[in-house]
Amino acid sequence: TRRTVLGLGPALLEDRPLDEAVGVELGWVRSTAGVRTDLVVTGERRALSPEVAAHALRLVQEALTNAVTHAGAALIRVGVMYGADDVAVVVEDDGRGFDPGDTEVRRSGLGLSGIVARADQLGADLRIESTPGWGTRIRARIPRTPADEDRPAGTMTPWRVLVVDRRPVVRAGLVRLLDRAGPEIQVVGEIADAREVVDAVRVLEPDVVLLDLRMPGLDGARLTSYVRSASPGTAVLLMTDDLGDPLLPEAVRAGARGCVGSDLDGAGLVRAVLAAAHGDVLLSQRVLRSITDRDRPARDPLTDREREVRALVERGLPDKRIATALGISVKTVEKHVGAVLRKTGAPNRTALAHRAASDGG
Structure with missing residues (x-):
């Protein structure tokens, strides 16, 4: 929080290489949390593109935040390994650890979701290893010039966010917080009138709509449905302090x-927006229960391939990793995921995983 208020973060990279910026981060950890740290740097230091360096540093920052906040670690080791074509970062801690297969951990782990989303945007090979009581190890191997399937090599398009709230001061605050995220997030518009949102989505094509649940004139549940109909690829992330609001389950069923x-x-x-853009769902246990406890529609039988895709979705794998594991295209995975959700009646991927956990697998 202090670093954000002071406007630091990726600015740490301005006149120093990645490993030196990571060293500054570890200094923050030692001075503010009293945790012992160790930094190991290997390989010949090579220049990284500003976008890659900024994302790599953010990834390390989020891993350090998890280790300090959630793991209760006494020792954190960070490695920066420069290779000919990539740079690898490793963050290890001796904290309490967790079960990577625990769906509740995946739902509540904003930090982990942000790390996964950032690694996916970078085209990085990410490995998260953890055992309860034995700590956690996060390793990301990041190409120097990541290329996305739909983007020219060497470029990185930021996640586009549309902010929707009737209160000017709230919109201004949200925009300022998101603007501080660095190159990975771009606020493309602010909307105060719910009736203008759908047209704005069609014109601005945001990846994420950050939406107040209780918009006057057109509530967040109906607005979520309209946004999803107008742009199925756009994620809707709701803002509310009342998890018991009856509109919230309706909005989730509509696709939030x-x-x-x-x-x-x-x-x-920022982590929540990145997680939504990546396809993860952030819901409390109470909200999930209010959805899954309702009558479920009759289920059509899944095909063999759909059952394979469902099993990997329930493990929390993103579409690209599922495609690699099954030897099919990402577009084919998306079609199978849509069929699984339709046939099971699950509103989204997280609800699907929750049902699997509730049913004993």
Whole structure:
């Protein structure tokens, strides 16, 4: 929080290589949390593009935040390994660890979701290893010039966010917090009138709509449905402090990917937006239960391939990794995921995983 207020973050990279910026971060950890740290640097230091360096540093920052905030670690080791074509970063801690297969951890782990989303945007090979009681190890191998399937090599398009709230001061605050996220997020518009949102989505083509649940004239549930109909690829992230609001389950069934409250700080808001853009869903246990406890529609039988895709979705794998594991295209994975959701009646991927956990797998 202090670093955000002072306007630091990626600015740490201005006149120093990645490993030196990571060293500064570890200094923050030692001075503010009293945790012992160790930094190991290997390989010949090579220049990284500003976008890659900024994302790599953000990834390390989020891993350090998890280790300090959630793991209760006493020792954190960070490695920066320069290779000919990539740079690898490793963050290890001796904290309490967790079960990577635990769907509740995946739902509540904003930091992990942000790390996964950032690695996916970079085209990085990400490995997260953890054992309860034995700590966690996060390793990301990042190409120097990441290329996306739909983008020219060497370029990185930021996630586009549309902010929707009737209150000018709230919109201004949200925009300022998101603007501090660096190159990975771009605020493309602010909307105060719910009736203008759908047209704005069609014109601006945002990746994420950050939407107040209680918009006057057109509530967040109906607005979520309209946004999803106009642009199925756009994620809707709701803002509310009332998890018992009856509109919230309706909005989730309409396709909203989660909700955030006013208690979230800037870094947490950024992680939530990245998670929504990546396809993860952020919902409390109470909201999930209100959805899954309702009558479920009759289920059509899944094909063998759909059952394979469903099993990997329930493990929390993104579409690209599922495609690699099954030897099919990402577009084919998306079609199978849509069929699985339709046949099971699950509103989204997280609800699907929750049902699997509730049913004993």
